[in-house]
Amino acid sequence: MDFAPTEEQELIRRTARDVAERLLAPRAAARDEDGTFPEAELRELGGLGLLGVTVPEELGGAGADVVAYSLVMQELARVDASVAVAVSVTNMVAELIGKVGTDEQRRRIVPAIVSGREVAGAFALSEPQAGSDPAALTCAAVRTGDRWRITGAKQWITSGDHAGQIVVWAVTDPGAGHRGITAFVVPGLRHGTAGLSVGRLEAKMGLHGSTTAQLVLDGVEVGDDAVLGGVGGGFRLAMMALDGGRIGISSQAIGIARGALEAAIRYAGERETFGQPIIRHQAVGNMLADAATWLDAALLLTLRAAARKQAGLPYTREASMAKLFATEKAGQICDLALQVHGGYGYTRDFPVERAYRDVRVTRIYEGTSEIQRLVIARELIKAAGA
Numbered sequence: 025m026d027f028a029p030t031e032e033q034e035l036i037r038r039t040a041r042d043v044a045e046r047l048l049a050p051r052a053a054a055r056d057e058d059g060t061f062p063e064a065e066l067r068e069l070g071g072l073g074l075l076g077v078t079v080p081e082e083l084g085g086a087g088a089d090v091v092a093y094s095l096v097m098q099e100l101a102r103v104d105a106s107v108a109v110a111v112s113v114t115n116m117v118a119e120l121i122g123k124v125g126t127d128e129q130r131r132r133i134v135p136a137i138v139s140g141r142e143v144a145g146a147f148a149l150s151e152p153q154a155g156s157d158p159a160a161l162t163c164a165a166v167r168t169g170d171r172w173r174i175t176g177a178k179q180w181i182t183s184g185d186h187a188g189q190i191v192v193w194a195v196t197d198p199g200a201g202h203r204g205i206t207a208f209v210v211p212g213l214r215h216g217t218a219g220l221s222v223g224r225l226e227a228k229m230g231l232h233g234s235t236t237a238q239l240v241l242d243g244v245e246v247g248d249d250a251v252l253g254g255v256g257g258g259f260r261l262a263m264m265a266l267d268g269g270r271i272g273i274s275s276q277a278i279g280i281a282r283g284a285l286e287a288a289i290r291y292a293g294e295r296e297t298f299g300q301p302i303i304r305h306q307a308v309g310n311m312l313a314d315a316a317t318w319l320d321a322a323l324l325l326t327l328r329a330a331a332r333k334q335a336g337l338p339y340t341r342e343a344s345m346a347k348l349f350a351t352e353k354a355g356q357i358c359d360l361a362l363q364v365h366g367g368y369g370y371t372r373d374f375p376v377e378r379a380y381r382d383v384r385v386t387r388i389y390e391g392t393s394e395i396q397r398l399v400i401a402r403e404l405i406k407a408a409g410a
């Protein structure tokens with residue numbers, strides 16, 4: 025067992041650290057304040073291959089492995105969690121199309137989103153009444169002649185208003201349960217797609233630099249070349265993409281928590297009470313020690329899931345464990361980091377306040393903590409043959 029990153033993983037991690045510090049750090053707090061979507065930043069990250077870390081180079085990606093992807097997500101989220109979530113969804117969509125798309129789809133769609141030319145990709149699975157339970161989707165695609173007409177509403181779609189390409193899940197056979205769901209790649213609003221509009225943009229607790237859109241599809245027409253992975257195969261694709269996506273979100277949580285912990289350690293070394301830096305008070309040291317230990321444990325779980333995915337081994341259980349543990353502990357770490365800052369931590373003058381808000385959603389999207397426990401328990405039952 026080797027815990028050291030390979031030369032390639034270290035190189036891409038350093039690239040992500042450098043660009044996060046140079047490009048993202050200077051305006052991260054301002055983007056949070058004014059809610060600016062990081063369009064120019066995403067284009068630049070695309071130029072570095074970071075919107076398609078595991079996508080082959082011939083399709084415009086970095087051609088790196090899943091561990092490298094986790095490291096990239098950690099580095100970006102350490103500085104700006106809003107940018108990181110847009111990057112994560114774009115990677116997820118690009119990887120999915122790269123894996124299951126036809127040659128024509130791969131060549132037409134993947135380079136456009138991973139290069140940053142079309143800014144981002146979006147993943148439109150959730151609906152107002154269907155989040156944890158995607159089998160309850162009602163958005164429908166009806167065959168008319170040689171076209172599909174898609175009608176329905178999609179809820180909570182990260183970058184949904186900016187994305188160049190959107191993977192939309194719709195019911196194509198209402199009587200067939202989850203076997204009646206199909207994924208379609210729909211050109212985004214920037215293509216002027218008829219029938220596609222934004223219902224509303226959510227006003228969120230955190231991630232203010234990331235947009236979360238309700239998308240309305242009112243008879244959006246696409247051809248068979250938009251069907252991704254075959255008619256009726258959508259549910260399986262969504263589950264496959266979410267397994268990988270969970271490695272991205274646990275990495276995002278680790279990155280946010282690492283940024284908060286580093287800030288707390290710095291602050292605890294500078295702030296003095298009772299004649300000494302607060303880091304010398306055992307209660308403060310204990311908080312930092314717990315946080316650092318949880319962070320390393322979260323990292324190891326996440327790297328294990330990433331290594332298994334890279335090796336082609338089953339990793340559903342490992343990805344859910346990583347997401348469950350990393351996101352829950354990241355929330356606690358951000359809370360402790362804020363506590364170490366005392367009253368100053370509760371103000372917008374210090375970055376831990378943003379981390380505390382941003383980290384909360386990692387326990388909700390791409391499967392809530394409760395759903396991760398459900399997945400893990402199901403895998404345990406399967407393994408026990410019960």
Ligand SMILES: Cc1cc2nc3c(=O)[nH]c(=O)nc-3n(C[C@H](O)[C@H](O)[C@H](O)COP(=O)(O)OP(=O)(O)OC[C@H]3O[C@@H](n4cnc5c(N)ncnc54)[C@H](O)[C@@H]3O)c2cc1C
Binds near residue numbers: 182228391
């Ligand atoms: C900022 C943000 C960005 C998002 N981005 C995207 C995106 O890009 N694409 C996309 O498709 N979706 C996205 N989502 C949606 C997200 O994945 C869902 O919000 C999430 O899956 C939960 O669904 P829900 O909100 O409908 O909650 P519900 O499913 O209604 O759950 C409500 C509560 O009940 C619990 N619960 C539900 N079922 C069970 C069960 N069987 N056992 C135990 N507990 C259960 C849940 O854990 C939760 O606590 C995003 C959400 C947010 C907030």
